[in-house]
Amino acid sequence: MPEASPRVLPVQAEVVPLGRVNQVACAVAAAHIKALLGLSSQVVQAAPEPDFAYLPVRGQHDAAALMDYLAKRRPSGVIRVGVTEADLCLPVFTFVFGEARLGGGVAVASLHRLWEGRYGRSAPRSLAYRRLAKVVCHETGHALGLEHCQELGCLMRFAGGLTTLDRLKMWFCPACAGELSARRAEPFSV
């Protein structure tokens, strides 16, 4: 008898609100993961407030600690993307909009700095949601194994500030889109 081939499950994405997080923003992020990365995607039950990741000296939350938390509860074949209102940092960065484990199936994104508008005002909600969708799609791309891209406007281009983020299109360049469809088709090994 031929050996049964391993069952290949489609990769899915879960958007995990980390504590109290704007629900519309989470829903918009999940919808964009579905539309742009072609993954089935849903917002799942919120996790408790991530106080364990708070760094009092910096007044920020540690992105790496949040990813560890998400990784511990990740079923195989599922990409878990945490969304938080807290400001995120890493030891080497004063802040990050988001962060992911390359090919590791987990990512986090923060709304905190995405509300910043012009002249000290808040950004319109629609702009903040759009920005979060971009950050979430970028980080989910990393979580699937994609690296940074130099193509102007591509969502996998590095954006260290809002001006660059706002210039990105809601779009993956053909090379990144090709990579994404290859990764979606592969069994998710991590």
Ligand SMILES: [Zn+2]
């Ligand atoms: Zn990146």
Ligand SMILES: [Zn+2]
């Ligand atoms: Zn690209």
